[in-house]
Amino acid sequence: MSQATPNTIKKVVLAYSGGLDTSAIIPWLLENYNCEVIAFVADVGQGDEELVGIEDKAIKSGATACYVVDLKDKFVNELIAPAMQAGCIYEKQYLLGTALARPVIAEAQVKLALELGADAVCHGCTGKGNDQVRFESTFAALAPQLKVIAPWREWTMRSRQDLLNYLAERNIKTSASATKIYSRDANLWHISHEGGELENPWEQPTDGVWTLSNSPQQAPDQQEIVELEFIEGILTQVNGQTLNQTEALIKLNSIGAEHGVGRIDIVENRLVGMKSRGCYETPGGVIWYQGLRGIEELVHDRACQRLRHDLGQRLSDVLYDGQWFTPVREALLAAVHSLATKLTGTVRIALYKGNVTVIGRSSPLSLYSEAFATFEEDEVYQQKDAAGFIRLFSLASRIRALKQGGLA
Template sequence: MNHLNQRDITQTAVSKVVLAYSGGLDTSAIIPWLLENYNCEVIAFVADVGQGDEELVGIENKALESGASSCYVVDLKDKFVNELIAPAMQAGCIYEEQYLLGTALARPVIAEAQVQLALEVGADAVCHGCTGKGNDQVRFESTFAALAPQLTVIAPWREWSMRSRQELLNYLAERNIKTSASATKIYSRDANLWHISHEGGELEDPWEQPTDGVWTLSNSPQQAPDQQEVLELEFSQGVLTHLNGQALKQTEALVMLNKIGAEHGVGRIDIVENRLVGMKSRGCYETPGGTIWYQGLRALEELVHDRPCQRLRHDLGQRLSDVLYDGQWFTPVREALVAAVSALATKLTGTVRIALYKGNVTVIGRKSPLSLYSEAFATFEEDEVYQQSDAEGFIRLFSLASRIRALKQGGMA
């Protein structure tokens, strides 16, 4: 059966392609499809961004049995955390006020490593399994364009005639290719060290409450312990360095925060977001460690930044969130935003104490050698440093425009 559309008859000749391979249903079908329709060598590229052993164990053999000539598994966890997650947290990146960008943050790291492998093995094409409805196709292909525009990009979901999960299952069955996917696995999930996302099933109706089958990483608040747990996070110039007094790499700290936060039901959200391609989508996300990390840095900046710096950081974070969501990491605007964020982050040194209880993350203490908070000035008790009478002149000048306007217009009748 020909699984190409008519418009693809004049497709570009390809001899070797590097496929971003996950071992899921889509990419399992893509390998034989590429062999049949492009008559090319297929090299599977697997990015280890912390999705876990369940997805990675045996994945090389699986790719080879599907027809790949070789399979490369590349450990990108530290790069993911240090080069993407850490600056995003310093910036306070959060898309549409809730989403900590778990999928979007991983894509630049994955696509960059895919391009590097393609150039190393002499491939003339790269391939991804993103659908034509989603954001990820833009994220992957924008990276390809920025780093290696000479490579041909193959996007099977925009070329083949298959349109459903069942058609993909039938396609694999016809070729005796094994897959762990089934028609009963109704959710589409994306997991990495930062989060796990869930789409599909009952979530396609925004009125329907997610069932227990949706959540896979964290306890519900009802299942969480009845006692709060208190954590101490220590930062140095915006870098997470210690957890409960223990010196850790940021990747190690995130693994621990994920485990602790998941136990306490932290980091669950259910949102309807605006995709870059124009449609709305409903998804559920679990980001337990990231939620704690985010709140810790925000509490620290309350101490060390004055109002103009806090406002600037917020504006930079919103801009960078859109850049990340839209897959524009490898652009001059991203470089400029991160540079500005890094300058502000030099003040983010200190310790934050956080209480976790049944899904809630509550900051209960913060301290910093760079703190701008002064008890001597802020106290409600008697002080020797602030003359309250000075406020009168400040208020007169601050409200001067209003006073002039009222005089010109005659004030209230």
């Protein structure tokens, strides 16, 4: 994989969203690279509002064709589901909504480029963000022969207003405006918000930031109970209804958004070295994540729980850093799937004004035994046996105190 230069490219496939950046990229490519531009749109559940009319929009901007590829099931089954089996969460809050979508989008872009005989791929990621690394690492892993065009690292435009002026000069229509101050990324898993007042970490997000969920104050005054069933870490039922994982996520998003679930406000550490402040809404994801944690408490002993958490942290970094198509990801997922074979059971979760609380869990593979844990009389545990255990467990401390004299 290498960077493209003008007059060396005949056909390029652009990851196109129809937003301000990629709307400007199409005419910019035509003017600066004099090549055919194919628009590629990944449908990862961002919603009809962003997809309706997008093919026509791309063509009017100068693309010779626009391909909209439905990736929703692939996104859920191949990225979201294993990430939840692992318990992936970045910096204790972020459920990786943007990072999770990038491998499936970039992979499909590469496949289309190869099918169409393109010699380059293009993305609209800025030179400050994580996404440029995620896209280009995927390009390198899957098709290193393709050249890469990253306009934000080449053109002289530096602001939203610059892009608006550029399009206006060419009579290219856009729904973007100078008053739309937030940068958002939406998919079936989440929606992210950056920009505006969020660039000052002291400022509280205004109501205009949030678009998917109710605030806790707006949420219903009565809690709602959701029951989830998992088989080997795969979400199979919501409230007794058998659903595929995509259907289940859509249902959980609706339920969670109503109750103000899944909002976070985080200052995170970007891969490129800077900190950024963003607000994320992941209502269904938080319910899914907590549901598996509830099952885990029953079926894994302490060592397995800690291993799962360690694997989740490692896999979170792999996802965040754009290293999905690597041997380390394959190795991590092999361990994740091994532990997930025990994640079978049913969990009940209470939703109330932004809170998600596991209130019941059961599993045929449960390690919990009321006979052992009860405070009432039992016949399976001899409490006097604990004395020998404690004596051996504290032996090192005992020897150290005898050698050093303790507090005497």
